Each structure stands twice: as C-alpha cells, then as structure tokens.
Amino acid sequence: MTFSQDHKDLVLTLRIIKRDPLAASGTIIAIAFLAVAAAVTIFGNSVAPYDPTAIHLSLAFQPPSFQHLFGTDNLGRDVFSRAIEATPVDAEIAFMIVGIASLFGLLFGSISGFLGGYVDEVFMRVTDLFLAFPSLVLAIAVAVALGPGVTNVILANLVVWWPVYARLSRAGALTLKETQYVEAARIAGLSKFAVLLEHIIPNNISPILVYGTLDLGNAILYASVLSYLGLGAQPPQSEWGRMVFDGQVYLTSAWWISIIPGLIILGIALGFNLLGDALRDVFDPRYRK
C-alpha cells in the first residue's frame, strides 16, 4: 500500500478532529449542514416535520415547544421546517461561490505567479482593482444591478470572492516556482505550460482547500446578508437571511422568528471556521513535526 501525501493529510486531519473538541464540533456542524441540505434536495419538503409552506393563521406566534421546536411565525408556519427547507439554498450558494471563485482564482493566480513579469503585473493590477472595493458593498451593488434571485446572488459574490484566491495562489506559485523539482522539469524539457499543469497547480491546491473551507462559512454569511436585504432567494422560498428580515418586526414579541434563523447562520459559519482551522493545522509544517 502506498501512502501519497494526500492520504497522510487525510489521516492527520481525522486525528486532529478526533482529539480537538472544537474541530470535532465544527466537523459535526458541517456534516449536519450538508446532510440536511442533501436530504432536502433529494427528498424535498417531506424531510421536515411540517409543510413549510402551509399557512395556519390560528397557529401563528407559538413560542418554541415540543411540537414546534423553533416556534411558528406570523403566518403559522413551523419555523423549524422552514429552516430545514432553507438549508440547501445556502448550501448551493456557498458551494457555488467558493467552488467557482477558488477554481478561477487558482488558475489566475498560478499563471500570474509562475509566469511573472509583465503578465504578473497586469494580472495583479486587475486583482487590486477588485480588492479596492469593500467586498460586501460591491457584492450588494452588483446584486442590485443584476436583480433578485439565487443565481444573481452567486454571480454578485463571485465578483468579490475570486481575488483572494488569486492572491493566495499567486503566493503559492511564487514559492513553487523556485523549487528544485520545477527546475528539474524545465531541464527535462517541459514547456512552461506543462510545468504549470503538472507541477504548479497540483501542488498549489492545499492552501486553496484550507482557505475554501474556512470561506464556506463566510460565503453563507454573505449569502444570508444579501437575502436579508431582499436580493437573494425570493418568497415563498425560505432562506435564513430572509427569515431574519421577515421576523424583524416581531422581535420584541416573537423573537424566535428572527433570532433563531440568525443563530443558525452564525452556527453554520462558525462550524466551517472551526473545521477550516483544523485543516489549517494539518498543513502547517510546524504542527506536523
């Protein structure tokens, strides 16, 4: 049996998760999140205890209880069920944002760092341009311009997300460029393009992976904020950010309608952060000793 570096990394990750309660909690939260998202996607709303769209005005404003874990909202809908229904929305948005941005950033940054010179200058100025804007503001601006809807939320966030990955990849590529195995590849006669594909990009993936995991939490936050502002998922589709907004007016009387979805957002984001932290330790050379 041969053990590639990836295999070793995985084993080490699992070990860290087992030992560190924070990392373990993060992993559990992340897995729960993904599991629910997958379940709802496959089985639809039947996963939830109640029909999230069913309106029962007579049951409105019930506080959390055994029957309604998170209470009911102003229209008598079960908040717990609505929260479950909302899970895949944010999951999709977050993964799409981080996935596409990281892939693009990886290629962009690797090419920039490896080729250097003129290309690097131009690429980096472009990156700087995007980074000059406060990211949330820019995302909101683009989202407003594009209009409401999940796809537009994804596009708007992609615009602000990719530069960080580009920067990260560029830094990685700059280091990798100087390694002796890259020199060996050049001496062997590989073209720059081949070196990029064979050596630079594959070895540049781990920082992206780590940052991406941490980032999923942020992506969920941004997606929720945009939805809170009315730019994301539209009713009747439930979405956590939207639920926070809708429940705002009842904050003093029926706090659970707004606060609980807010806590969920926080919790999931935190979970991914903790998991990302654990991953980061795996790749920290000092930790491995």
Next chain:
Amino acid sequence: MTQELLKLENVVKYFPAKGLLFYSETGTLEKGSVLQAVDGVTFALEPHRTLGVVGESGCGKTTLARTILHLIKPTKGKIYFENVDLTTLSYGQLAKIRPNMQMVFQDPYSSLDPRKRARDIIAEPLRVMTKDKHRVNERVKEVMKQVGLEDEQLGRFPNEFSGGQRQRIGIARAIASKPKLVVLDEPTSAVDASTQAQILNLLRQIQEEYKMSYLLISHNIDVVRHMGDRIAVMYLGKFVEIGPTEDVINSPKHPYTAALVLSVPKPDPRARAEMIEIKGETPSPINPPAGCRYHPRCPFATNICSQEEPKLQQVETSLVSCHYPIKY
C-alpha cells in the same frame, strides 16, 4: 584532438540589482546596482571527464550551472555543446538537446515533486522525448535498478523514501535519458556522511558505465577531490585557478585556493595547522572589489593587485589568475 563536449567562452551573467541590499566586506548591509554573478568564465570539458567547481557562497557556481543548462540565458559569451553554440538556438532546437544535459540537485527534499510517484518523476525527461509508453517504462525500470532501488518502490511517493533514496531517484531521473553531461549541484551536501559515501560511489559507477562527463559543483573540497580529474576554484564570478585535482589541492598557486584548502577541516586531530590568514568575509558580487577581486583579503596583495585585474596565466600544470602566484 579530442572533441570537447562542453566549452564556455567568456560567459557572463549579470543580474540587475537596483536597490537590492547586500552584505559588504565588513558584513554590513548596503545597497547595490548590478549583481555580477558570473563574470567571464572560460573552460572546456572533454567527454568522460569530471570537472569539479569549488567555491563558497556568492562565488557564482550555482548561477554558472544554471546558465550552462540554459535555465538562465547568459548576458554575454558563448556556450558550446558538442560544438553547437547554445546561445544561438531557438527554443525548439534547445529542446532537442536537453536530453543530453541533465542535473542532479542538492536538496533531496525539494527536488522531487511530492505529488508524483517515483516512476513518474524518473519518466519525466523520457516522456518529453517519446510517446512510446512501453519504452519509457522499460527504461525507468532499468534505471531504477541501476541506482540500487527496487521495482516495487516505483509506485511510491517521495515521502516514503529516505534522504539518500530520494537522491538516488534524482540521479535516476538525471541519467534516464542517457545524457552526455550531468551537472551535479552539491549532490551530497544535504545528506549524512555515510549516505554521502554511497551516493558518491554510485555516481562513479554510473559514470564508468555511461562514459558521461560530470560538472561537479561543491563547496566541499574532499568530495571534489574524490571525484574529479580537474578542479576549478571559483571566487566572485571568476575562476581563479583551474588545473589537475591533485596539483591544485596539494600545491595551490592562488592565495585563495591555498586559504580554501587549508581551511577545510580534516578528520585528523593532529593536523590542526594554522591556516593562511584570510581576512574578513567574501564581498558581495553586487559590488566586487576593483582590480583583483581577492585583493582586500589577500595577505600578499600589493598596489598592482588593487588596480589591475590579473589574467589567467599558465603556471606549471594549472591556469592561475594572480599577479603573484605561489611558487613551489
């Protein structure tokens, strides 16, 4: 008249260093303008011969190696490989010659791609030459055996090998394409003494079998002495002395060579000789001293040494660049 495999004529490599910081002779930090890494190197290397290049940090030997292999383009000068001037070749033409010139690197931990298996690492130069998978696999197996590793280890990743074994993989990669010239860049500096012995023996064996030429770069005189027919001593971008190994080491004619040879500690506690006093530290190649580059540190320097650069002249069996070469 033996045909020379490799010939360098006045090869120069300067790097722009505007605003670059460097350490001066007094060991303090200053600003510079041009890094004269290699400043006029001329030599020839015959087939099946070894030339050792010895020098300390900042002497330019690493840049020299990379310039010969055309990873860097020389600023001036000519590099002939089998009588073809490499500096005039196009990218495509150069690609055809590459299988004939390969390199073994210093650091076994960063000279192998950690994500690739041993067989893919070794096959890399071969895959550039041919698409015939069968031939490539055969050759990889052959070479693996030659460097003393097992077939079954071919599928493993670098992190599963020891430093010495990784170095062998690096050697296998270098000789896979049956090159005529192999540049060995500090091949044993990063391994233990006992591993070093194994590697050096292996390199000698391979050289005998393939009849290839070696350009052995090292800061370790003992290693070069064990391997080389001729030695060149490099200081601040120039060869200060070049000649047959035993002559250069036993009767060094350039004061720097003498200081270097005497500075090398010997594993013999009775031989605690006082060395020729060498002052200060190596100046930076960003701001080399005028005249003879060694003069600020040379105990024999006179006025001429600070004004006029000495030319390489024949002194007995060696070429020496010094106004007052040591006579024996």
Next chain:
Amino acid sequence: MSDPILSINDLTIAFETSEGKYSALNGVNLKINPSEIIGLVGESGCGKSSLALAVIGLLPVPPAKVLHGSITFKGDNLLKLAENGIEKVRGTGISMVFQEPLTSLNPLFTVGEQISEAITVRLQREGSAHTKSSVEAEGIAWLRKVGIPDPQGAFHRYPHELSGGMRQRVMIAMALSASPTLMIADEPTSALDVTTQAQILKLVRKLVEEVNASVLFISHDLAVVAQIADRVAVMYTGMIVEEGPVVEVFEKPLHGYTQALLGSYPGRESSREPLKVIPGQVPNLTRIPLGCPFHPRCVRAQDKCKTVRPLLKEVWGHNVACALY
C-alpha cells in the same frame, strides 16, 4: 583531578508519537570536565540535539518524557530546575549557540540590546553594580573580541543587517559574555562557508581558553570536531557508543560505528577507491534493534551482539560500548 562540571547519567528520554514511542535518548552517559572542549558527533537523528536541549531545559516536556536518569550541573539537577523555568537553568552558567543565528537572534531588537541583556543577566547573578553605559562598553568590547570589524556600528544594528558569519560571531559574543561555565554549541558552523568556519573555530578555541569555559560542541562533521575538541563522544541512536581523548578516538577507533564513520570519509583517501560504505540504514527511533543497536550494520557483529546491550566501559584508554571488548 577536579570534579566534572556536567554529569549526564543514564539519561533516557522518549517522545510519545502517533507511530509509537520515539526513543530520543537511551541511557546517555557523559561527563564534561572544567575547561575542556568536548565534541559530540553523530549523524542526523542520533539524538545529539535532543541532548543539548535537555541540558539547557528547552526540551518540550510533554510530549517528551524523562524516563530515567539525571543531568547534574555544579550540584544542581537540571531536569528539576527546568520544570521551574529555563531562566533558572541558564542562570547557573550555561549558554547556548545555535546553528542558524537568524532564527535564534530576535529580529526585533538590535544586536546591542541583545548582548546587553546577556551581560546584565550575568551581572545580576554576580550581584555587581552596573550602568547602561558600562554594559554597553562591555558589549562593544565583546563584539570587538569576536572579530567584528565595526563593533560600535554593529552594536546598533539589527541582526538581519549582518551577514551569517557576523551573526554567528554575535551569538558567540553573547554566549561568552554571560561568563558561562559551560557553553553548548549546536552545529554552530554548519551553515557557514568553509573559510568563515575556519575563522570561527579558531576564534572559539582562543576565546574559550581565555574565559575558561567548557564547551559541548555538537556536530555531524567529524573533521570539524577533530579540529576543535579535546575529547570526542560518538553518538548513535540516542546513546554514546564511544568516548575519549580526540587523538585516541580518531587514531584507534574501537566501536564499529566509529570505524565505519571514519572510513566513509572521502578526504582520508586520496586514491580513487570506492568509499567504504556503512551497510544498512540508521534505524527508526521507534524501533531500535535489541542488543547492540548497531549490530545489524556492524561488520564485526557476533551472536552476543544481538542480545546484549553493551554499556560504556573503559578499554585501552577510552570508553566504548561494545560487547567485543
């Protein structure tokens, strides 16, 4: 014959790792006398750095665990002191010089500030009065002593503004200005050019005599140790396998490992014969062979070597851990 200043007795330290118990030190016995330079030689992984760190109290405990043995320095048990903080250990008169001065000198403070700190610690230990200017004057004097060309200027510079050789001289100045009884130098010249190394070795020999300190000089390079040490100890898999006066050990090596190590050195043969190679590999420290740890690789190994773990004993003028004597 005065008492040794440092006495390491049967020191056994292991690390718990995911792959098992990593035996860094396995019953190390070593004594250092006043005013002597003792060279500790061994290849990477033999435990020499762990030993240095254990003496100076920098070994992280846990994950390291002291299973057995003691380190006695001028009557104090260093292992106990280390639990109360390294300052106490260093306060007893041990200094250390590391291999890479860039990472062991604090980049945020000037050279002057750092050497002043070392001097002040010593003065406080001695209970002497001192002023800022007297400390500075002494600091500059030390920088001059270690051969730094512009000591005044260097005093006010930051470590990164000096070259490698200069930084190493600063480290030596700091180590010796603390007036140590024992200076531990862990591969102090391995990162330096050979001419700079020769200068530093000469400097260390001279200064150590002046200051009357003992030195534990650790190196993987036999030749370097031959140049500087009065006595030599050879280390393999966490134990001392041979130890004695330097000329004795180099000219009449008794242990199979010492012999093999000396034989594999290229400089000794000016002929082009293939170098003698030590067969096999250094064992993984989680699986040290039973009996004599070197027996699988020893050309003279006999049956008893597989079961008996030899202890250091005196043979023909120096100490060796081999069952064949």
